Amino acid sequence: xxxxVATKPLPGPKNFFGLxxxxxxxxxxxxxxxxxxxxxxxxxxxxxxxxxxxxxxxxPDHVRHVTLTNAANYEKLESYEPVxxxxxxxxxxxxxxxxxxxxxxxxxxFYTPRGVQEFADIFLRDTLLMVDRWQKLADQQAEVEMFxxxxxxxxxxxxxxxxxxxxxxxxLAVKECVETMITYAGSSASNPFQLPDWVPTKRNLAxxxxxxxxxxxxxxxxxxxxxxxxxxxxxxxxxxLITAEDAETGERMSRDLLRDxxxxxxxxxxxxxxxxxxxxxxxxxxxxxxxxRLHEELDRELGDGIPTLETLKRLPYTLRIIKxxxxxxxxAPMYAxxxxxxxxxxxxxxxxxxxxxxxxxxxxxxxxFWDEPLRFEPDRHAPAAEKARxxxxxxxxxSGQRICLGNHFSLLETHIMLAIxxxxxxxxxxxxxxxxxxxxxxxxxxNGLPMVLQRR
Ligand code: HEM
Numbered sequence: 001x002x003x004x005v006a007t008k009p010l011p012g013p014k015n016f017f018g019l020x021x022x023x024x025x026x027x028x029x030x031x032x033x034x035x036x037x038x039x040x041x042x043x044x045x046x047x048x049x050x051x052x053x054x055x056x057x058x059x060p061d062h063v064r065h066v067t068l069t070n071a072a073n074y075e076k077l078e079s080y081e082p083v084x085x086x087x088x089x090x091x092x093x094x095x096x097x098x099x100x101x102x103x104x105x106x107x108x109x110f111y112t113p114r115g116v117q118e119f120a121d122i123f124l125r126d127t128l129l130m131v132d133r134w135q136k137l138a139d140q141q142a143e144v145e146m147f148x149x150x151x152x153x154x155x156x157x158x159x160x161x162x163x164x165x166x167x168x169x170x171x172l173a174v175k176e177c178v179e180t181m182i183t184y185a186g187s188s189a190s191n192p193f194q195l196p197d198w199v200p201t202k203r204n205l206a207x208x209x210x211x212x213x214x215x216x217x218x219x220x221x222x223x224x225x226x227x228x229x230x231x232x233x234x235x236x237x238x239x240x241l242i243t244a245e246d247a248e249t250g251e252r253m254s255r256d257l258l259r260d261x262x263x264x265x266x267x268x269x270x271x272x273x274x275x276x277x278x279x280x281x282x283x284x285x286x287x288x289x290x291x292x293r294l295h296e297e298l299d300r301e302l303g304d305g306i307p308t309l310e311t312l313k314r315l316p317y318t319l320r321i322i323k324x325x326x327x328x329x330x331x332a333p334m335y336a337x338x339x340x341x342x343x344x345x346x347x348x349x350x351x352x353x354x355x356x357x358x359x360x361x362x363x364x365x366x367x368x369f370w371d372e373p374l375r376f377e378p379d380r381h382a383p384a385a386e387k388a389r390x391x392x393x394x395x396x397x398x399s400g401q402r403i404c405l406g407n408h409f410s411l412l413e414t415h416i417m418l419a420i421x422x423x424x425x426x427x428x429x430x431x432x433x434x435x436x437x438x439x440x441x442x443x444x445x446x447n448g449l450p451m452v453l454q455r456r
Contacts, residue, residue, distance in 0.1 A: 010046035010055060010348050013037060018048030025049065030439040031333075031361075038362055044348060053354040055339075058362045060369060060392035062345055066337060066356055067392070067400030074337035076402075079355050083267075086185035086197075086207070087178075090257060091264025092405060103261065106244045106253070107405060110237060116409045118235070120309055122160045123416040126153050128306070134425055138453040146281050146427065146449040150417075151175070151274035157413060158270045162237040162262050163221045174217055177210035178266060184210075186441055218259050238262060265406070273410045275331035275442055276322065277417055278449050283325050284422070285429045285451070287376045291422075293317055295456070298423045307419045312412075315419055320378035322414045326396035328376055333361035333443040335398055360395045361443065369393040427451040 013021055025033050034056060037045050043059035057066055066074045076096055084094040092103050109115055130153050137144060155175040159165040165174075184207040188194055197204055225238060233239035241258055245251065253261065284291045294317060301314045312319075335358050343350040350356070365373040369390055370380070379385065397404035404410075430450055438446045 007349055008347050010044060010350075011041040012046035012048075013041075014048070018050055018052075021047055021049050031437060034359065034362065034439070043366075044345060046354075053351060054357050055350055055354060056357050056359055056362075057345075058359050058366065060363060060366070060390040063358060063363060063392040063395060063399055065345055066358065067395075067398065067402070070343060071400050071402075073340045073343050074356055075340055076336075077338035077340075079336040079338050082185040082189040086188060086211075087181045088264040088267050089260035091260040091267070093264050093268055102246060103253075103257070104401075104405070106246065107241070107261070110240050111405050111407075111409055113408045113412075116412050117309055119157075119161045119409065120412060120416065122157055123413045124306065124420070126157045126160070127417045127420045129153075129156075131420065131424060134421070134453050135455070138425065138455045141452060143430070143450050143452050144427075146451045147274060147278040147445070150277040150281075151271065153417060154270040154273040154277070154413070155266075157273075158266050160236070161409075162265050163218075164234045164236045164238075165221075170217065174214060174266070175270070177213045178263070180206055180210035181214065182267065182271075214263065215259065218262055222255065222258060237265065268404070269406050269409065271442060272331045273413055275444065276325055276329075276410070276414055278445070279329035279331070279443070280321060280325040280414070280418060281427050281451060282429075282435055282445070282449060283328065283376050284321070285427065290321065290376060290378060291426070294321060294418075294422055295426075298419060302419065302423055307416060312415060312419065315415070316382075317378060318419050318422070319411070319415050320381040322411065322418060323381040324376055324378040327364045327370075327380070327394060328374075329437065329443055330360045330364060330396040331442050332396065332398075333439050334359050358395070358398070360398075361439070363393060363395060366393065422456075424456055426454050426456050428454055 046055050080094045156171050159171050297317045337356040339354050342352045392399055397407040435445045436447045
């Protein structure tokens with residue numbers, strides 16, 4: 001129930017139809033625009049961009065309200081339409097209501113901390129392949145684009161985990177086509193003046209072609225799999241999805257849903273992890289003290305050996321570096337919800353039909369919750385410190401019921417990748433290089449991350 005004070009309008013850069021905001025956004029970019037607004041208006045503010053009103057949510061108490069206490073009022077509706085329509089259909093990132101509940105229940109067991117251990121071997125194998133590649137590149141003192149390097153591993157990992165795909169050619173083709181689809185959905189969302197998708201423009205044709213390639217690929221794998229005896233299924237996610245049965249009805253997923261969920265896993269799981277890893281290399285190069293402690297831990301616990309699930313437990317500092325990277329440079333710096341009915345937060349009116357922008361990037365830098373927020377300090381994630389902090393002060397994987405399904409997958413993956421690669425290599429930034437972070441839909445480094453590989 002709304003109280004009278006809830007008519008208090010939200011502060012924010014008010015201007016006619018948000019036209020000035022659109023101009024400022026295109027001039028300074030989303031990251032600086034939001035940072036300036038936070039500085040000027042505080043933890044809860046409204047920005048209007050064209051006809052759309054968006055409320056920025058930064059304070060952990062407000063994150064809790066939107067994602068937990070009153071989560072039923074904050075759904076994934078219009079904001080997710082371009083991704084639903086153009087990339088993943090009814091996959092878990094975009095589905096809602098009963099469909100989402102059933103699918104999440106069916107898939108959750110594969111992604112528990114224990115469930116994802118089944119993929120450790122793939123994480124290890126793909127990272128060791130990268131070690132071979134990097135040894136050659138290091139001998140040539142080659143400069144690499146670090147994000148591309150990390151994306152090669154994470155795309156290969158996720159495709160092997162889902163489909164047991166081993167062909168490098170297939171991995172590259174699917175990765176490129178999904179990238180085309182994601183870019184298309186992003187530009188359709190941000191530019192309402194695009195021609196309709198059925199007009200045969202170059203951009204539209206490229207999209208439909210990419211989509212067909214991806215769907216054909218998945219349909220081919222599905223046909224081959226369904227032709228096998230179930231006893232002969234390989235142990236990958238697709239097999240698990242095909243055979244998963246609803247506990248109440250005994251129903252299995254339809255073919256379309258299998259395709260959408262498989263595609264969703266790839267969509268949600270490869271670029272995010274690759275960005276996390278490349279941001280970690282950047283942070284390590286900037287923080288020699290942290291890097292020295294990492295090397296000390298790896299040398300002491302692993303020597304020249306290859307990590308196992310057992311030895312990983314003895315590499316807590318390595319994992320804290322990943323968690324601190326996700327704090328200071330969260331690959332998903334914002335995520336959205338659509339407001340179902342009028343609501344009140346701290347006496348302010350949150351209007352039905354508006355959009356909530358949850359902003360982990362800024363929550364993670366909130367000075368009331370983080371000491372010296374700009375300092376890269378992995379020990380913030382020591383168990384006692386994790387327990388002591390506000391649970392919503394840290395939400396790199398979102399918060400509440402719709403928390404990232406792949407969070408344990410991704411933490412184990414990046415833990416293994418960092419352990420193996422930092423055990424053998426010490427990538428160096430170029431002299432005078434400074435990263436320019438920008439928020440697209442993910443957090444990215446707009447000037448790239450060129451690094452020179454050096455053996456340790
Ligand atoms: C560092 C890596 C990752 C980060 C930072 C991340 C972050 C997130 C965030 C913020 C959300 C909520 C998005 C929203 O509400 O719009 C999300 C959802 C999701 N993520 Fe991740 N993710 C990562 C890796 C992965 C991986 C590896 C997978 C799969 C293997 C995955 C699968 C999913 C799925 C299926 C959802 C939707 C969950 C639901 O709505 O029930 N993610 N992720």
